[in-house]
Amino acid sequence: MSTLVKTGLLHACAGASPALGGWFLFSGERIDAVGLPGEPCPPADDVLDFSDCSVMPGLIDGHTHFSLSHSDEIDPMPVMRQLGEPGPRKICKAIMYAGEHLRAGVTTVRGMGEDDFIDFDLKAAIAAGYIDGPRVSPAGAFISPTHGHGQTGQTVSDGVEGTRKNCRVNLAKGADLLKVFGSGGVVSGQAGLGYCTSTLAELRVAVEEAAALGKYVAAHVHGGPGIDLCLEAGVRSLEHATLCTDEQIERVAAAGAWVTVTFSPLSHPSGLRGLDPLKQSRLEAIRRTYYAVVGKMLARGVKMCMGTDGVHGAMWFEAAEMEKCGATRRQCLEFITRRAAESCRMENDIGTIAPGKYADFIALRGDPLEDLAHLRSVAAVYQGGARKG
């Protein structure tokens, strides 16, 4: 059965000019055709009339964790404790958060690490239709050493062979990527933002194991020598990169590595809260530098996408903060759709409204190129041609 989608304004590909009165046709899960400007609509079995809306590809969150939220009002607790909660409890919360993503227009999420491998189960349950949620590109368990960020004691990756084993466990379960650590984090214990807890050999073996199955590695890294070690090891995507120096930005650009920018935990009202003085000082150090660092990355042409890192559905906020760094609105829309699809290596399936790709799209009650705030006025969400919100 074919379905014709009529739009007021069609943003088929973020970065390109939108088409007034644009239309596209899909059957089943995939898009068949996209109308050229002025081209008459073809006949179809069904019609979705969004003539009073802007329509654009579904949003892509490049970095989050389904098992945690910085703003859990039901049972507030530090994020590291949330990660270590029993698996079934995390799954229950993850189902709720998956719904929050969808309702906010996020149709794909890259899961950047979970204990109990819940992202694999979540992905399978969504794909089977047991629950609604975004498409999931899972990393599985963190590849972190005993004293590293994100370590809850469940999958400890020490030394080359210890690291290799946990990489292989994740890959066997269906990981699209492996998540390693090139520095501590805001909520870490001993490991601060400028210290690297992984050795070059450990980072290299993760890259080697991922590449052996055609996968890639993403590294949590704020600053310090870990950024250089990750680049040297061949890590494909740097997560956060909040304290990147000017020299390191040059090296990131030269290496063609991706950066996933995450403003939400730092600056969103539902971001990191209630920290002790040490962790609060780390957070403030990042806040002071991040907007300038991202502005420099923009100027240097570093490949970027964005992620909410536990503020579920807040891609509108990520886009708005990116505009403050000097990005054009077109770039902001690219980072949360087309560029994110490339970063996730899913560009053949998602990221634009184009023949052959999934019919993942959202209707907005306003043009996001006029004001990015319209990303919040979601009128309808479709995933694989099915209405989800």
Ligand SMILES: [Zn+2]
């Ligand atoms: Zn994260």
